[in-house]
Amino acid sequence: MSAAPERLLTGLKRGLGPVNLRLLSLLLALSVLFAGIAGPQMFSAASLRSMAFQLPELGLLSLAMMVPLLSGGLDLSIIATANLSSLTMAWVLTHGLPAEPGLMWALWQLGAVLAGILVAACVGLLNGYLIAHLRVSPILATLGTMTLVKGITVGLTHGGVLSGFPAPVLFLGHGTVAGVPVALLLFAIVAIPVGVVLSRSPFGLTVAMVGSNEVATRYSGIDTPWVLMRVYVLSACLAAIAGLVMMARFDSANAAYGESYLLVTILAAVLGGVNPTGGFGRVSGLVIALVILQLISTAASMLDLSQFLTLSIWGATLIGVAGTTALRAWWIRRRLMSPSTLAADGLKTAGVAVAPAATNDQGG
């Protein structure tokens, strides 16, 4: 009688994975906490809708950061690329858009979006070339492209703003469908396939393998430079979509939007269980982490706290989560105390996700 629901539960637990389970428990705990402190209006329709409006920007950018992280790298140029894309789209939209709604009008807007994505893809190709073929370290390469791209956008716009978009774009930024913000739907439409691709497609699986050990993956017959190229092009395209959403929400495009988000995307990814050195991470975890961050942000504003305090709490949350993971690993290590080379692996045998070890940094 109780066997079936028990099996369902076990299946669910296995499907979600230990990381997601911990994140969900954190989410639950925080929800209860905030509901208690800020009152039940935290979860009112208005409040949820507001959260739903704010999430897609950071969400898309975090997705753009997650893919390179999985491959063992990093993409510091995503914000600059997002802005370059949005400026491209904005420029096309404000130069030559037919005045009257009609086929050309619709196609023009589609063309604008495609132009933005194309421009982003070029940046991605540059990153990919530097990283995959010249073997430059990802931090360095994307630091360089970030500066270059920002230089292009600032140079071309002189810091100014482009605005004046047609209705569909505004609808994307402010509209809802059955109560759900269009931007959130767009995020879902993008995130779900990306998640599926990363976890089930040959490309996605090889990205993780490359992240863990690029040389061994190459020996196994995978064209790793091609994999890395696609990683950075995908990252850039996701950044372009993020740029589109930012443009729609702010009704304008600018060279410097969202810059403060850069490090937050890394924070969100790591909180979501992405191993910063590569090889492990799931979009579902990222999404839960984003919800947690958004919850904190909303609770803070409900309590009339400065939005900067939100930033602090996010930082503290990451430290806290990493701290508890490290604590757990230390506790299990003390109990197992295996002398042979399986010492660290004893943790893995026990099914524990070990906190990502310090890499080429010293860990002290």
Added chain:
Amino acid sequence: MAETWRRWRGTQELRLMTVLLAIGAVLWVATPGFASAQNLMDMLTSSAFTAILAIGLLVVLVAGGVDISFAATASITQYVALSLANQGHLGWMGLLLVAVVLGALLGLVNALLVTTLGLSSIIVTIATQSLYYGLLMAATNGQDIFALPAWFNDGLHWVFHVDAHGGEQALNLQIVVLALICGFTGWLLTRTSIGRQIFAMGGNPEAARRVGFPVFRLNLLVYGFMGAVAGLASLVHAQLVQSVSPSALVGRELDVLAAVVLGGASLNGGVGSVAGTLLGVALLAVLQNGLTLLGVSSYWSQLCTGGVILAAIVMMAHQGRRPMVRSEAAAV
């Protein structure tokens, strides 16, 4: 002499020096104002802040880590120290002490988290940057401080050269602090056992532990040092712009990192020098200055900087392709 040449030949420092001299020569010919003593002093003064931070970051990189939180640390020390000074509690000594000690403490937090959490230092310092910056902005509401003590605003003015027209060349606070930090750090890294231990730790942390180096204490030192240096740099900046703005410094971290890496420091640890770092900062500063003097709109200067960084990266990538020496060499 031959020994010195041998040591520097083929290094990043030499390459940078060459490029720098080349650009300098071009600018000297192309613009009248570039090579003037005044211009050079101004360049030195305005880039001192970045250079001081870069040197602090260099030590962290050599140790094998990275720190993204120093700008936030600097913002905090700047605000706290100068607020206290404004209330009449502090003189120069007190000001320096507060900034340095507070910065060091914030840096020690980084060290503790990096060693105990098992997270890479870039992630930890991203988290602490958010933590520090958020707290500062929330506490201050983003309010700038425009009125600083007169004695602070006056800074230093040590004249060392008076030319024929009676014009003075003087050392200011920025240059003095920069010189002190450069000298101290250079000495620390190359001439003290602690500095060599830091290099060793960056080169092979496991071996450092086995040999008996106090890895944990070294980390405390390295991150604490970065924090203290950030404290000093924050005062240097405030004195230059004659105000304190909590949001002004954050966002420049990657520029400092770019300069340090340009100067030859490796992100993997164990490699880097004060000279190289200074050259990296100098290259970017000279470029910026040159563009301004040439009348190029400041809106385009970032593009040029980006281009130079990318060019340097590509060049370094090609240099890095040195064949590995393996025991499978032909000799049997």
Added chain:
Amino acid sequence: MAAAEAMRLSPAIAGAGGGVAASADASPWFDLHAISKRYGGVQALSGVDIALRSGEVHCLCGQNGSGKSTLIKIMAGVEQPDTGGRIVIDGKVYPHLTPTASMRMGVQVIYQDLSLFPNLTVAENIAIGQHLGRWHTVDRAAMLRTATAAMRSIGVALDPQVLVSTLSIAQRQLVAICRAMASDARLLVMDEPTASLTRHEVDGLLALTRQLTDRGVAIMFVSHRLDEVMEVAERVTVLRDGVSQGCFEATEMTDQRLTTLMTGQAFHYTPRRLDHSAAPVVLEARGLSRAGEYEDIDLRVRAGEILGLTGLLGTGRTELALSLFGMTQPDGGELRVDGQAVALRSNRDAIRHGIAYLAEDRLSHGLIVAQSIGSNIIVSVLDELLNAFGLVAEGSRQAAVRRGVDDLRIKTDNPDNAVSTLSGGNQQRVVLAKWLATRPRVLILDSPTVGVDVAAKDGIYEIIRTLAAKGLAVIMISDEISEVLFHSDRILVMARGRISHSFDASRVSADELQEAVHG
């Protein structure tokens, strides 16, 4: 550490009872009695006795998990033995040996990774001890003096100013030894010292060893490579499952006896006697050359045949294998698969033609250690497991993983576990499973049993034999003469990038083969 200290080895001989031939000295310098160590639920060591004499070369043998590393840690003071054990150094009992005390007494351990600092110079690495202690300024000149003195004292000639990163492995090993000597070592423990050295370099190392023992230094080699160590080892201690199997004179020891002692089992092999001349040639190389690596290679492998390829390290065997696998391209000559000439531009081409390669360095090149067993098994065949949407079908994936685990009999309770949880032998099975999934026609194995325990080796040999019996053409590259002799049908010997000898395995003797390889 002044240069004078490096010279202070002479008093050690005087203190140990006089005389020059230190190995004749009977009383042990380093004496461990009844050493036991328990970690949680595992008994790592039980009642082990080991006595090391000054000027003696002692070999410690044992499989992974036999307790060797624990014993070394106890000797270095990093771990403490359980009560009842006693450590005696130079006649003095140490109830609680610390790393500092151990080092001060002259115990120096050189781990397999050498623990050097690649970003520092040779001189700085050798004199690294100078940086210890209270904060102080460095004296470059003194470091240089210490380093050159240490190098001179054992006849090593390296440029002290170069970075260690520019040195070969053999040279780095010399630096590690110099460092130990500069710290006034009385006992030098070396973990698998000959693993990555060419014959020439091994000779150099062993000569150096003799020099050190002449000065009264005790040396303990931890090694499997008995044939090399046997040249200098005087006594051998064998560990199995934490228990000492005894201490034997080297002269009494044979490969066979050692294997039996280490594993508790006896493995007898006889040469294969199979005739493959009727089978089709699967892979053929004609006049294959690549500048600086190998030259004028002619070889032929038939279906069902095992071709052994041996020769000293550095003769181009792995380089040849990489070209056969498409990772490098030869400059001249021709490669044929099933009689058709092919030009392999990458290893993907090779895999498409049915060529598979098991890399020498299993942990870095052969496996993605942090990922799961299942992921490693299917990584090369992802494109074959797709459903209609181009995604990996879970059913196909699980079936492929299950097939690999079952066929190769990989010992694991869950294929989702990371590969790092497996033993060396099992890890090698995962690599084999991965390649077998690609349905290869030719399997190139590069040192397939390195780092694998003797018992597990047998399992791998059986797998190889079974695969050959099924019609796979196998090329087995190996350093071990006996491995090649007993498990190949034909043997090719490489020397200086060329094929120097070709033998029928059933008709050549071990000595002849040895001669051909070393001659």
